[in-house]
Amino acid sequence: MKRIAFFAIFILAALYGQEEDEKVCLAPAQLTLSHHFGRGVGHKGYSSAELFFVNSQYMHVIPFVDARFHLMNEGRFATNVGSGFRYLMADDQVSLGLNAYYDFRDSRKLSTHQVAGGVEILSPYVDFRLNGYVPVGGTKHSEPLKFEAFTGNQIDVRRTTYYAFPSINGELGIPTPIIPVINTDFYVGVGPYYLFGRAVSGNKYPSAWGGKLRVLANVTQYVTLEFEMNHDHIFDTTYQGVASINIPLWKFSACRSGKKGYGKRPFYTRTLRPVMRNEIIPVRKKSDVYPLRDGSGNLINIVFVNNLAACPGLGTFESPFCSFASVPAQPVIIYAFQGGAPYVGNITMSLGQTLQGSATPLTVEGVTIPPFTAGNPVLTNPAGPAITLASQTVVRGFTIQGTGAGQHGIFGNNISNVTIEYNTINDAGFNGIEIPNHSGNVNIAYNEINRPGLNGISLDNSTNPGSAVVVHNTITEAPGSAILIRMDDPDAIGLIAYNTITKTINPGTGFDIGTEIYQGRVTISHNTTNSNTQFNVHGLDGYHVIANNQFVNTNPGASVGISYQTTPAGIDPRQVYIFNNHVTMAGINPGIVIQAFGSPDPVFAEIRDNIITTASTQGITVQSITPGAICTSISGNGAPTFTLDGVVGPINVKQTQAQYNTLNFASTGFTESGTVTFGSPCTPP
Template sequence: MQNWKLQVSLQAVALLGVLASLHAQSPHPQSSTAESLDLAVPAPLLRETRPFDPEIQSDPYRAYAAFTGRGDDQSRLHTDLFVPLISDRQNLLFSDIRGQFLSGGGAEGNVGLVYRHMVASDYIVGVYGFYDVKRSANENTFHQATLGAEFLTEIWDFRWNGYLPEGGSTQAVGATAVISNGNLVVQNNEERAYAGTDAEVGLLLWRFPQYFDSELRGFVGAYHFDTNSPTAESIQGPRVRAELRSFDLPFLSLDSRVTLGVQYQHDGVRDSQTSATVGVRMPFGPDRRRHRRMSRIERRMTDVVVRDVDVVTQSTPTPGGQEVAVHAIYDFEIGSVTVLDASTPDLPDAVANATTDSVIIDGGRGNIYLSQPIEVQDGQQLLGGGLQVKGADSGIHATFGSSVNLYGTDDTQAVILTADNSVISGFNIFGGLHGISSDLPGGLDDLVDVLIFSNNVTGAAESGFRFGALDADSIIAHNRATENGGHGFDIEQNEGLFVQNNALGNAENGFDLFDNDGEVSLNRSLRNEGFGFFADDNSGNFDENESYENGLSGFDFLDNSGSIAGNLSADNGLQGYTFARNNGVIEDNLAFDNGGFGFDFADNDGTVQGNLAFDNGDVGFDFADNLGLFQENIATGNDGAGFDFIVNSGQFLANEAIDNSGSGFDFDENAASGTFSNNDAVGNGEFGYDGTNNGTASNNTGSDNEDGNDTFP
């Protein structure tokens, strides 16, 4: 394809040469190309043969500033400062100072020195050199020298440029994940500056003297760039462009210019590139002494030097720069891979029969619709596109493929079925009975050593995630269950790690962990119609989870013999926390703005310590009997009592009740075996303390309670 396009360019150059030959043989040597093409433009307007004007001899060419907007793969703004240094009508030495700014990041500056000589008012020869410096979008800096030569007439343009970047210009850039010999690897890359050359021929195609003395020019050319890396491809191909120029605009000034341009080029590395430009040139200095416009050949003395718009750089693979790819978070090796996508016939069968370490389902070819479940095999890693990996040695990160959406079209079957020793990650799943499940035809399967993370399940007919028992080596992490017909997460027994998952807007509970013996932490439950979190029994750790705006209670436990610590429950329809019985530790939890009690449980045989209940719709802490340790809890601003219980037979120490609507402490009895000390009741709507003492009570203080009883006993 490249050779064909290069041939087309060369043929176009040859055609321009034929036109030039015809022009030279014309019997009317003073006629323009426009006249030879019979464009019906009056001859006196086509060629300006004005006599020499001594009044502008000392200042034939003025300095100017030009601003050009360029739209291509990313928007650019060019600035160009033209400064004559030595000049008369036939000779011009000027500096060309340029700046370029890219919307996607990066900038470039060019400083050039240009000499042009006009021969007998017929043609111009010019030579120039530039120093270029580029700060790329990858924050690498490159230096380059540019040399060029040009031959200009009123009708023709011939120019050549050579580009010489600083030797060995390479800088590290972001790595890429690629398949090499069947394995997924991280390929380290480097950004390199390319040496090269380009050339073009231009022709005046049309003049419109009645419209601001405008002209249309066309150009064809070719370019070739290369670098000394064995992994780099050369960049070469054709380039065509056109420019519409308007001169001496009355609403600007003499020597002003507006240019509209379009350019197309193609090469095998950067593919097709199309750009459009809009440029405005404004001269410096007053027009008072300039009584005539420059002739057309004089205008050409001030044409912009045409060269590649920036230092050509490209990301290329680093020779020998491949590393084993491991997952960016969990560090397991990706290994050998099978890549599937929407074009794969019978995708579930392809997954089941894959013999590689990992199967990657890529979303680059669109959404995938499944009428049968994908059944993950024992020990298989099923991964979605957009996979985040890193190099095993350097730790440098890369991404493979595109994010993928799976749609289950049968509400009686799960979309993905799990197996022991498997990994499932990176899928957006819609519909089906469950998104990811171990609900096999023979019943709900228990799982050993599974890693299920970074999946999103939406709109399943029942629960988004549904598993039997998860052993101590299993991890469920960074998943999201949204608007499913049952629970967000439905687990019979968890002995593993259940961390940083989210449940939003599900029809039942956000998290239904019937029995938790493992670690449940940093999960969030929001706006589910049932409980935020439910566990029939917790003998593990339930730490730093959040539950908001659920229809029932934020957290509901039948029995706790483990640790419930650092959780937050707010704005739920019923209680913040509900327990049938506590035999473990309930510590440093928050409950506020819930519709009912902040904390509600029958008996405490364990430790309830350092919890805060405020602004709830009923009692802050409501329980039957305390047989364990209940200390340093705070109830403030609740619509009922601060603390409401029957009997304290354990230790009730250093708790605070402040500004509650009912009594600060409302109880029947501090029993003979109980200790009730160092508590404080301030500003409550009824009594500070309302109860009897048959045990040990001391240093219980209070003030400003509406019905008194500021101390106990």
């Protein structure tokens, strides 16, 4: 009975205290500093500063402006700016409020803009709130797919997405009057919320219902403490504590007063305080792992080979084939591990296959798979080529160690669209790479070819259209030629660039780069050679651009740096553009030679801005040995001598003789013989 009596007295005291509190005054501008501890819905806590401006001078309408800045615990920020009003009615027993907000959140991968609005009904006894939030910009982001793991015969990838939820939330709030003993009023809010699902990068993320409970205590007029708990199946259960300090910015002047009654003072206080709403846009980071597919939605099929595995194997990552003989003749990726010893014998590829070594990154559908071993798998075949290509194949990341006499390292005949890159080919019995009669596109890049039996790389597209790209290769000690390309189609295109060639054996033989372009076009640029070859570049016919190369020819005998010749077999256009090359010669022949053989058709040659350094007095020579004229433009070069020799056909120079003599630097002099015409208006054919 004593406990019941004490409780009754406590309640009566609370009600009596409330009857005396009929007027509430707050500053018209309030600063609130707060910190949210723990996790919330789509965030990990934050600190806030809020400016709230309220005007209570009108009889029933209370307009307000609200601005909030938040510093997230991870160092990002968010903001809210809004305004609204509250309308007192029913003899100050009910307040109807409307508000609208603009929200912004800078999260790790999103900068999200949001519009929001809400309605609230406040009373001394119970409050109702309903808010809606609609992200309108920066709402979703997908990271590029990342390799996760090999599983069976598939490539598992991870997709990480970030997305902001549209949402609504409702709340039923129950206030208590001020309890005089502790001079504190409490507020309990409970209600549902709904997170709308999103579709991001083809993945559909579901919606979710959730519930929120919060308990707020106005400890003093200046200090507020709050506890929040949320639960939904996306963010699970989260807990937060909130501590706030409310600072009036000047003299109290925003007041509300009315008839005495239960809960009137906390009610009036709530009409002069900020809107209770979700301040932070909920953002979710979601990672999904699934098998990689191609653009048509088909699974990428990959088989594995490891000669350390038990034979025969299943071809899966967990149970690889022990040899290439078990690989099916299907368009698959063949992933070969380094193994314990060289793989012996020929690998004959099938249409559409990729042969991939385990020490080289593999990129499939934009996903890069890192190396799995430190060293390449090693191939050797005493009886033939190590690899025989098919059309639409790729060879990447192998070391070929020796093939039989007269056998190539990599070979493919009458094929199209192949890529050979990041391989090392040592001591091939014949050519390092040999592809005759190819069509389509051939790409040979980032390979190292050492000591082939004859040539490093030999390509011949016969009379087929297509392209030949040979870039970033290193070729050493090729006794014949390092790079040979032959094209005979008007739509054929060649690119030989950024290759490094070194040769110290068989002086005075072969070419560093040899091109036979009876029809088509080729560009030779940014290559570096240091060799004792016969020609650093030997180009026949067609359209050539030879530019920005560094050629060092260490052969003291009859050698040439850059040579361009026309033949009776060539077809127009016969044009060569040689510029910005640096040629260093140890021999007795010129650094650059243009010769017209066996053709009555005109030839155009532009030679500019080259530097020829030589131990002899030879520099740049243009020579016409057939009736066809040579039209040439020569300027900005530096060389020991310049020789124009119209032996049979005329040589027409675009520059006047004065320009020719002043625009070029000759340490020894200029020589003209035969028919040479300066100041000619000739143009490229």
